[in-house]
Amino acid sequence: xxxxxxxxxxxxxxxxxxxxxxxxxxxxxxxxxxxxxxxxxxxxxxxxxxxxxxxxxxxxxxxxxxxxxxxxxxxxxxxxxxxxxxxxxxxxxxxxxxxxxxxxxxxxxxxxxxxxxxxxxxxxxxxxxxxxxxxxxxxxxxxxxxxxxxxxxxx
Numbered sequence: 001x002x003x004x005x006x007x008x009x010x011x012x013x014x015x016x017x018x019x020x021x022x023x024x025x026x027x028x029x030x031x032x033x034x035x036x037x038x039x040x041x042x043x044x045x046x047x048x049x050x051x052x053x054x055x056x057x058x059x060x061x062x063x064x065x066x067x068x069x070x071x072x073x074x075x076x077x078x079x080x081x082x083x084x085x086x087x088x089x090x091x092x093x094x095x096x097x098x099x100x101x102x103x104x105x106x107x108x109x110x111x112x113x114x115x116x117x118x119x120x121x122x123x124x125x126x127x128x129x130x131x132x133x134x135x136x137x138x139x140x141x142x143x144x145x146x147x148x149x150x151x152x153x154x155x
Contacts, residue, residue, distance in 0.1 A: 001047070001050070003046060003049075003053075004043075007046045010035060010036045010037065011032055012032060012033060012119050013031050014030050015028060015029045015031070016145075016148070018138075018140070019137040019138070019145065022127055022133070023058075023060070023128050023129045023131050024057075024127070024131045024132070024133045024137065025125060025128075026126055026127070026128060026148075027123070028123075028125075028152065029121045029122070029124070030121065030122050030123075031120070032120055032121075032122070033117055033118070033119060034117070034118040034120045037122070040066035040069050041066070043124060044066045044071030045071065047059065047064055047126065048061055048064065048073055054155055057131065057148075059126050060126060060128065060129040063125070063126050063129075064125070064126045065123075066123070066124055066125075
């Protein structure tokens with residue numbers, strides 16, 4: 001899920017851990033540098049905002065869970081692309097949601113720099129409604145698991 005790289009400077013990686021039945025329930029770990037870990041709601045909201053642009057698989061917005069907490073989706077969220085209203089209305093006002101941003105300072109590494117960093121992982125789960133679960137998705141070594149995991153991580 002490449003959009004996490006854009007949203008969070010401290011994003012390190014996303015690892016698919018399992019799939020389970022219920023259409024397809026996608027379970028993954030999202031890792032961040034421990035210096036600045038986003039809140040679960042921020043992680044969930046980034047997926048909500050990106051969902052309308054994901055065409056490789058479905059994201060049921062009402063099923064997004066981060067570290068065991070269901071993400072509350074604003075009633076105006078949708079997976080359909082937004083439409084443009086060409087009618088002018090001077091009394092109409094709109095509010096756009098802005099994804100959270102994280103700023104970190106980049107410091108040049110010295111020759112004795114440490115080559116590893118501490119990371120914090122958050123469990124992210126969402127359901128892909130309308131997609132068919134097959135039992136080979138239970139086996140991380142299966143071709144089906146590998147294809148779906150690759151599809152999710154490369155999106």
